[in-house]
Amino acid sequence: LLITCSSSRPVRRFYVHMYVICLFLVALFDILESLTKSIVDSLSGPAKAFYEREFDFFSQITNISGIIRPYPKGAERKRACLEALKNIKVQPGCYLPSNPDSMVVDIDYKSGTPMQSAAK
Numbered sequence: 764l765l766i767t768c769s770s771s772r773p774v775r776r777f778y779v780h781m782y783v784i785c786l787f788l789v790a791l792f793d794i795l796e797s798l799t800k801s802i803v804d805s806l807s808g809p810a811k812a813f814y815e816r817e818f819d820f821f822s823q824i825t826n827i828s829g830i831i832r833p834y835p836k837g838a839e840r841k842r843a844c845l846e847a848l849k850n851i852k853v854q855p856g857c858y859l860p861s862n863p864d865s866m867v868v869d870i871d872y873k874s875g876t877p878m879q880s881a882a883k
Contacts, residue, residue, distance in 0.1 A: 813856060820857040820867070823850075831877055840877045848875040 806814055830847045834840040849872055857867050 816854045817857050820851075820854045821860065824859070827851075827875075828877075836877070841875075844875040844877045845873065848872050 803811075803814065827844060827847045831840050831843040834843040848870065851870060853867055853870055858865060859867065
């Protein structure tokens with residue numbers, strides 16, 4: 764699919780491309796959600812336990828940003844981050860998707876630092 768716009772309007776062309784990409788992703792969402800559900804429903808025993816443990820652990824990590832969002836930036840948000848981090852327990856065999864070759868063996872509960880999304 765190729766959509767062209769006036770060459771004097773590069774911003775408009777960008778938004779048209781973004782719109783097309785969004786339409787594509789919306790169309791894929793139902794397919795991918797169904798595929799994911801099918802895969803997860805087929806898991807059992809140790810594989811299912813690992814899946815649940817891994818996704819629970821990663822969800823706890825990513826939910827910290829929602830917990831600290833109401834706090835003002837600076838020292839107060841840093842304290843809230845450290846407090847939220849204390850509630851997370853390392854679960855055996857878990858990893859972070861950003862580095863699947865390394866297992867999480869411990870959490871440094873004093874090192875949490877709130878960062879903007881681009882810095883993560």
